[in-house]
Amino acid sequence: MSEKITQNNGKLNVPNNPVIPFIEGDGIGPDIWAAAKKVFDAAVEKAYNGERKVEWKEIFAGEKSYNKTGEWLPEATFAAIREYLVAIKGPLTTPVGGGIRSLNVSLRQELDLYTCLRPVRWYNGVPSPVKAPNEVDMVIFRENTEDIYAGIEFEAKSEENKKFQSLLKENFPDRYEQIRFPETSGLGIKPVSEEGTERLVRGAIDYAFEHKRESVTLVHKGNIMKFTEGAFRDWGYEVAKDQYGAKDLDGGPWQTIEKDGHKIIVKDVIADAFLQQILLRPTEYDVVATMNLNGDYVSDALAAMVGGIGIAPGANINYDSGLALFEATHGTAPKYAGMDKVNPGSEILSGAMMFEHIGWKEAADAIVRGLEGAIAAKTVTYDFERQMDDATLVKCSEFGDHIIKHM
Numbered sequence: 381m382s383e384k385i386t387q388n389n390g391k392l393n394v395p396n397n398p399v400i401p402f403i404e405g406d407g408i409g410p411d412i413w414a415a416a417k418k419v420f421d422a423a424v425e426k427a428y429n430g431e432r433k434v435e436w437k438e439i440f441a442g443e444k445s446y447n448k449t450g451e452w453l454p455e456a457t458f459a460a461i462r463e464y465l466v467a468i469k470g471p472l473t474t475p476v477g478g479g480i481r482s483l484n485v486s487l488r489q490e491l492d493l494y495t496c497l498r499p500v501r502w503y504n505g506v507p508s509p510v511k512a513p514n515e516v517d518m519v520i521f522r523e524n525t526e527d528i529y530a531g532i533e534f535e536a537k538s539e540e541n542k543k544f545q546s547l548l549k550e551n552f553p554d555r556y557e558q559i560r561f562p563e564t565s566g567l568g569i570k571p572v573s574e575e576g577t578e579r580l581v582r583g584a585i586d587y588a589f590e591h592k593r594e595s596v597t598l599v600h601k602g603n604i605m606k607f608t609e610g611a612f613r614d615w616g617y618e619v620a621k622d623q624y625g626a627k628d629l630d631g632g633p634w635q636t637i638e639k640d641g642h643k644i645i646v647k648d649v650i651a652d653a654f655l656q657q658i659l660l661r662p663t664e665y666d667v668v669a670t671m672n673l674n675g676d677y678v679s680d681a682l683a684a685m686v687g688g689i690g691i692a693p694g695a696n697i698n699y700d701s702g703l704a705l706f707e708a709t710h711g712t713a714p715k716y717a718g719m720d721k722v723n724p725g726s727e728i729l730s731g732a733m734m735f736e737h738i739g740w741k742e743a744a745d746a747i748v749r750g751l752e753g754a755i756a757a758k759t760v761t762y763d764f765e766r767q768m769d770d771a772t773l774v775k776c777s778e779f780g781d782h783i784i785k786h787m
């Protein structure tokens with residue numbers, strides 16, 4: 381009999397037949413979801429011989445939802461994720477410029493999934509543009525609810541923009557003077573809070589201790605945006621000091637924290653320097669905590685170093701409520717929609733993260749083993765095949781089948 385996953389005192393209770401809601405997604409979503417679901421079921425069967433089984437429950441968002449219900453993101457979808465606690469999704473389309481706001485961002489904000497967790501590591505044999513992709517092993521904690529993603533924007537020349545500018549002019553004339561072309565400027569607001577920073581950085585430090593990682597790096601552009609990105613850095617260090625008893629390292633600002641014999645360094649770096657250092661000296665970075673927009677850029681850049689966004693997994697998590705929504709890092713790649721072509725690896729590894737999250741480690745291991753086997757056999761999708769010698773090009777669905785074969 382299928383049951384719900386629940387949480388008591390911060391601990392997940394996972395039945396043997398949990399109901400897990402899924403959103404298929406737009407564009408390449410149906411292709412990668414079909415391949416991924418088959419892999420997930422095979423991994424669970426392989427790991428537990430029929431003792432455990434997921435009951436997948438489809439919930440709707442994006443184009444499929446709109447065509448069915450006239451709504452892009454129905455309330456029932458939020459309600460199901462709240463009810464079942466753990467869910468997984470494919471990518472959803474967001475048009476550039478006017479039109480609907482990002483459904484992905486709405487899900488994260490509405491459910492307060494404040495951490496976007498994106499681990500980045502290299503799998504043996506995956507083609508990479510860098511010399512030593514094996515040196516890349518980072519875990520990104522991207523703040524997921526604040527920053528310019530709050531969506532507080534004023535379109536250039538609109539009545540709202542004029543009203544907002546007159547408020548500025550009246551109350552903050554010096555700031556207003558800094559707008560070079562006020563008549564034609566669009567404006568945006570970037571909220572970054574102490575609470576938002578604190579809960580994200582706490583998650584990153586806890587993760588670093590739990591997984592015996594060496595450092596947590598706060599990535600920011602605080603030299604320019606002093607009261608948002610700079611404050612993120614300062615609040616981050618404060619969390620380490622006030623809540624974990626961090627001590628200054630060589631007079632600060634870097635710090636060390638020791639717990640149960642394990643030591644981590646808490647440090648910071650300015651975002652542009654970080655982006656060049658990950659190419660030159662990736663071993664200097666381990667767990668990374670950063671704001672929403674930086675995290676978006678950083679996660680695609682790091683993914684490229686280890687084989688591309690075709691195998692970059694992720695999760696949106698609220699560590700307090702226990703809500704977790706797993707999803708690939710990439711988008712809907714519309715030009716490949718319905719072609720059974722793209723790499724389902726990101727969605728599949730997001731599923732492995734999900735199994736790990738619910739304590740089904742054997743199923744997660746089976747997925748990773750299968751993926752490594754398929755790559756070692758060089759039976760890969762177009763994104764890898766075009767960069768590998770003597771590889772066999774396979775379709776999205778076939779890659780899933782090869783993963784199952786190698787479990």
Ligand SMILES: NC(=O)C1=CN([C@@H]2O[C@H](COP(=O)(O)OP(=O)(O)OC[C@H]3O[C@@H](n4cnc5c(N)ncnc54)[C@H](OP(=O)(O)O)[C@@H]3O)[C@@H](O)[C@H]2O)C=CC1
Binds near residue numbers: 473474713763
């Ligand atoms: N979380 C989400 O749901 C996200 C949604 N989006 C949305 O997706 C839409 C498209 O965005 P876009 O900027 O084109 O970014 P995409 O990530 O969808 O695609 C960009 C490129 O990345 C490569 N790529 C993406 N997915 C895969 C895959 N599974 N396997 C192999 N290669 C892949 C392809 O490269 P190549 O051309 O070299 O083959 C593709 O052209 C937008 O509406 C955007 O808002 C974007 C990001 C996240």
Ligand SMILES: O=C(O)CCC(=O)C(=O)O
Binds near residue numbers: 482484485
């Ligand atoms: O919601 C979107 O359209 C983009 C989201 C995105 O780029 C991401 O989550 O990395």
Ligand SMILES: [Mg+2]
Binds near residue numbers: 677709
């Ligand atoms: Mg992105």
